[in-house]
Amino acid sequence: MLPTHSCKGFVDAQGRVFVDGREYPMASGIVATEDVIQTNIKAMAHTIAKDYKSLSHRDARLSPSTAETAEAAEAAEAPISYDNPLIIISVLKGSYIFTSDFIRYLGDCGLPHVVDFVRLASYNSGTKSTGQISMLAGLRFENLRGKHVLIVEDVCDSGRTLRFLRDYIMEKFQPKSIKTLVMVNKEQAARKVDFDPEYFCLAGPNKYIVGYGFEVNDRYRDLRHILILRDGEATRYPAKL
Structure with missing residues (x-):
């Protein structure tokens, strides 16, 4: 959640990265320090809450046994509430830290x-995408028909994973x-397919990034800031643990 101070980050003349006195x-x-990350997520949660609060979707409390007909049950709608909540689908593993912070701000x-949660894969190892999307773990929720889904x-970056998941759910x-x-929306040069997210917290460069859930071979997820990975760093670690 929000840090209690403004972070001081810079790159020195030798190309070394420092944030609050710590070298990375x-x-x-x-790309962004912790304070900027949290401020932007909080602001985006307010925007999304405003966009969705007035919406209605299918009333999951009704079934053919409680309505006159199956058609009536299917057509009945109700405002978003704890009886009929917004459905959030978080993509593992990269977004788990972002999701954790975002949903608490959304709750506020x-x-x-x-x-x-759903788990997809497009990277076999390192920083190169295969271009092929595979589903490693599917959704537990099944009652998404007629619902608002985020x-x-x-x-x-390429847009492949998000377009695949959107089309699959639809x-x-x-x-x-x-x-x-998305936490970071990379510039259009990164796109391989026609896809743009409706919401994003940060605009990012077309470079490999780490920190705040972003990783290379599962390293650096824990960093509080989002940083550009140094060239050659991806080869330091084995592809599989």
């Missing part, structure tokens, strides 16, 4: 929501709406 030798640049804004992901579940929130 794996990095060549700074009074928007009822529930969270499920996908939460760490980054939009085809399988037919939600009322589906939108995407």
Whole structure:
């Protein structure tokens, strides 16, 4: 959550990265320090809460046994509430830290929501994407038809993963709406497909980044800041643990 001070980050004349007096030798640049990250997530939570609070979607409390017909049950709607919450789908593993902070800010804004997780893979190892998306763990939630769904992901770079997941959910579940929130939206030069998230907290460069959930071979997720990975750093660690 929000730090109690403004972070001081810089890159010195030798190309070394420092934040609050600590050197980050794996990095060549700074995308955002912890205070900027948290401030932007909090602001985005307020924006999303405002956008969704007035919306209605399918009333999951009704079933054919409680309505006159199956059609009536399917068509009945109710405002977003704890009985009928916003459905958030968090993409593992990169977005788990972001999701944790975002949903608490969203809760502070009074928007009822529930969270499920899906795990996808497009990187075999290191920093190179295979271009092929595989689903390693699917959704537990099944009752998404007619609901408002928000996908939460760490980054939009090529756009392949997010388009794959959006299309998968639309085809399988037919939600009322589906939108995407990412922590970092990379510049258009990174795109391989036509896709843009509806919401993003930070604009980022077309470079490999680490920290705040971003990793290279599972290293550096724990860093509080989002940093640009130094060239050659990805080869320091084995692909598999």
